Amino acid sequence: MRVYFTFEPRPNLCKPLVEEFPEVEFIFEQGVRDDVLRETDILVTYGEDLTDDKIAVAEKLQWIFVASAGVEKMPAQAIAERGIYVSNVRGIHKKPMTESILAHILSLKRGLPSIYAQQARGEWNKKVRLTELNGSTALILGPGAIGQEIGRILQAFEVHTIGINSSGAMTNYMNETYPIAQLLQHLPKADIVIAMLPSTPNTKNLIGREHFEAMKESAIFMNFGRGDLVDENVLVQALQENLIAHAVLDVYAEEPLPANNPIWQLKNVTVSPHLSSHSSRYVERSLAIFKPSLRKWLDGERQLENEMNLLRGY
Amino acid sequence: MRVYFTFEPRPNLCKPLVEEFPEVEFIFEQGVRDDVLRETDILVTYGEDLTDDKIAVAEKLQWIFVASAGVEKMPAQAIAERGIYVSNVRGIHKKPMTESILAHILSLKRGLPSIYAQQARGEWNKKVRLTELNGSTALILGPGAIGQEIGRILQAFEVHTIGINSSGAMTNYMNETYPIAQLLQHLPKADIVIAMLPSTPNTKNLIGREHFEAMKESAIFMNFGRGDLVDENVLVQALQENLIAHAVLDVYAEEPLPANNPIWQLKNVTVSPHLSSHSSRYVERSLAIFKPSLRKWLDGERQLENEMNLLRGY
Numbered sequence: 066m067r068v069y070f071t072f073e074p075r076p077n078l079c080k081p082l083v084e085e086f087p088e089v090e091f092i093f094e095q096g097v098r099d100d101v102l103r104e105t106d107i108l109v110t111y112g113e114d115l116t117d118d119k120i121a122v123a124e125k126l127q128w129i130f131v132a133s134a135g136v137e138k139m140p141a142q143a144i145a146e147r148g149i150y151v152s153n154v155r156g157i158h159k160k161p162m163t164e165s166i167l168a169h170i171l172s173l174k175r176g177l178p179s180i181y182a183q184q185a186r187g188e189w190n191k192k193v194r195l196t197e198l199n200g201s202t203a204l205i206l207g208p209g210a211i212g213q214e215i216g217r218i219l220q221a222f223e224v225h226t227i228g229i230n231s232s233g234a235m236t237n238y239m240n241e242t243y244p245i246a247q248l249l250q251h252l253p254k255a256d257i258v259i260a261m262l263p264s265t266p267n268t269k270n271l272i273g274r275e276h277f278e279a280m281k282e283s284a285i286f287m288n289f290g291r292g293d294l295v296d297e298n299v300l301v302q303a304l305q306e307n308l309i310a311h312a313v314l315d316v317y318a319e320e321p322l323p324a325n326n327p328i329w330q331l332k333n334v335t336v337s338p339h340l341s342s343h344s345s346r347y348v349e350r351s352l353a354i355f356k357p358s359l360r361k362w363l364d365g366e367r368q369l370e371n372e373m374n375l376l377r378g379y
Numbered sequence: 380m381r382v383y384f385t386f387e388p389r390p391n392l393c394k395p396l397v398e399e400f401p402e403v404e405f406i407f408e409q410g411v412r413d414d415v416l417r418e419t420d421i422l423v424t425y426g427e428d429l430t431d432d433k434i435a436v437a438e439k440l441q442w443i444f445v446a447s448a449g450v451e452k453m454p455a456q457a458i459a460e461r462g463i464y465v466s467n468v469r470g471i472h473k474k475p476m477t478e479s480i481l482a483h484i485l486s487l488k489r490g491l492p493s494i495y496a497q498q499a500r501g502e503w504n505k506k507v508r509l510t511e512l513n514g515s516t517a518l519i520l521g522p523g524a525i526g527q528e529i530g531r532i533l534q535a536f537e538v539h540t541i542g543i544n545s546s547g548a549m550t551n552y553m554n555e556t557y558p559i560a561q562l563l564q565h566l567p568k569a570d571i572v573i574a575m576l577p578s579t580p581n582t583k584n585l586i587g588r589e590h591f592e593a594m595k596e597s598a599i600f601m602n603f604g605r606g607d608l609v610d611e612n613v614l615v616q617a618l619q620e621n622l623i624a625h626a627v628l629d630v631y632a633e634e635p636l637p638a639n640n641p642i643w644q645l646k647n648v649t650v651s652p653h654l655s656s657h658s659s660r661y662v663e664r665s666l667a668i669f670k671p672s673l674r675k676w677l678d679g680e681r682q683l684e685n686e687m688n689l690l691r692g693y
Contacts, residue, residue, distance in 0.1 A: 165509075168485035171479075171485060171486075172482050172485075175475075175482040177491065180654075184649065189634075189635035190652060191653065191654045191657070193652075193657075195654065195658055197475050199474045221531070222478070321503035322503055329498075329501050335495075338497065338505050340494075340509065344510065344511050345509065
């Protein structure tokens with residue numbers, strides 16, 4: 066049984082894995098080599114290094130463990146046709162991403178961009194406009210595992226939470242939940258709109274100009290799901306016209322964000338380079354999910370944690 | 380009955396007050412005029428505009444409502460000798476200050492200073508070292524009303540909280556509480572040390588070099604109480620020698636922080652210009668505390684919310 070990691074965890078993380086599974090041949094190596102892949106049973110990857118050709122080479126491959134949540138770059142059709150089992154690290158992003166989102170919200174409310182800028186200039190100035198998070202209303206578009214964790218923390222800050230999902234079914238840590246068809250009518254209530262949606266045919270360009278027009282002029286719009294949720298021309302125009310107060314973006318139509326993209330020039334936007342789920346504890350956490358799954362797999366179980374349907378997209 | 384505000388709330392805040400108390404003569408005016416003061420029964424002040432002479436002029440003064448928490452600049456002896464009742468807006472700072480403290484912690488953990496700096500340079504760089512707040516330990520020095528609110532929110536982020544107070548008596552939202560005499564032995568456990576102490580003879584220079592030596596090299600030290608808690612030479616040296624990772628300061632020995640103070644030059648410090656309790660909702664909240672107190676006072680009650688002992692300092 067060969068397990069092929071196409072990235073190299075730190076030695077202090079590899080060693081216990083190798084020791085715990087003496088019956089397994091582990092290969093830890095950056096990149097995807099065909100000769101190694103040909104004899105590989107289980108592949109552990111960040112999901113960005115596979116193609117139809119690689120899947121064809123991997124004749125013995127039965128299970129792909131994706132140490133990431135985004136799977137847009139995986140050859141879904143080829144993997145599905147072969148019946149290769151896929152699982153991922155869904156949930157691993159929950160805490161770091163929630164902390165990033167709260168960091169951005171609180172930073173804007175409590176004037177950190179101004180405080181940092183003044184410090185860089187050696188300037189002492191107490192006249193910074195500071196507002197408060199408590200008592201405000203947040204609308205979470207896509208209250209899944211991460212969105213609910215955001216809701217939990219926001220409620221601790223005494224924020225009223227509105228969840229928008231496909232069915233409108235009640236969701237944990239949301240004070241109210243509505244179906245996506247009612248999005249437009251609930252947007253005017255929100256001080257903060259947090260988009261956490263995956264990229265699917267249904268979510269592409271879901272947010273249009275009418276949605277920004279429906280938001281408060283003081284609203285903060287945060288996109289931490291996928292860049293194609295909103296046409297960037299529409300977004301840029303909404304920000305230029307101050308239809309809303311600020312946008313915090315972690316995802317973009319094209320990444321890296323091209324140097325000539327007008328988003329770079331906007332004053333009322335925070336450009337986060339798609340890193341809000343990153344964490345120094347990421348690989349450690351991925352392995353903590355992988356290990357029990359590998360044990361089950363070796364025991365013949367074929368129902369693992371975080372099973373994925375690649376064709377569905379999540 | 381004359382009530383003299385030595386600052387001017389917005390008209391939409393003054394008007395309901397005047398209407399609610401037709402029996403009271405209100406004067407709202409920036410500064411402290413002796414002729415007005417002479418006939419004043421109740422003074423509403425930020426606490427920075429009084430002197431022994433002013434107290435002597437205010438012959439009829441019976442109650443000072445301080446719309447602030449710091450009272451170091453008030454002529455405590457003169458006020459106490461006259462038996463003037465003092466109350467303040469203790470607790471009003473709780474939420475904005477907690478939000479500022481969480482903003483700073485999360486900003487450091489989730490790389491916001493780097494993200495902002497990269498954006499300013501038009502640079503896309505995902506290689507920012509991001510860590511997480513959850514799972515860490517915070518030591519709160521002075522877990523009073525604000526410290527407990529910080530503890531409540533930190534616990535929502537799954538942080539283990541250690542409170543240090545004078546008696547060691549258990550405190551809300553602290554997983555453990557110890558007396559100040561044991562501070563040194565508990566500092567090594569903390570990833571974040573948050574000082575919220577008022578300035579009293581007992582707290583002056585309470586933190587010395589041995590305390591920074593006892594902290595983790597990765598520790599964040601935050602002083603949001605009073606600047607004289609630590610000798611600034613000791614603090615600067617600790618930061619220059621990287622005894623700890625970072626300091627976030629909102630208070631200083633001398634304010635404004637002088638241009639030649641070496642703190643401005645340190646890379647591992649955040650200089651916040653003593654504004655972390657500020658809020659656009661501040662005056663509104665002060666009046667929400669003042670109104671019921673004024674009603675009680677007019678009814679002859681002499682036990683008001685947030686009674687202060689100026690000689691004790693809080």
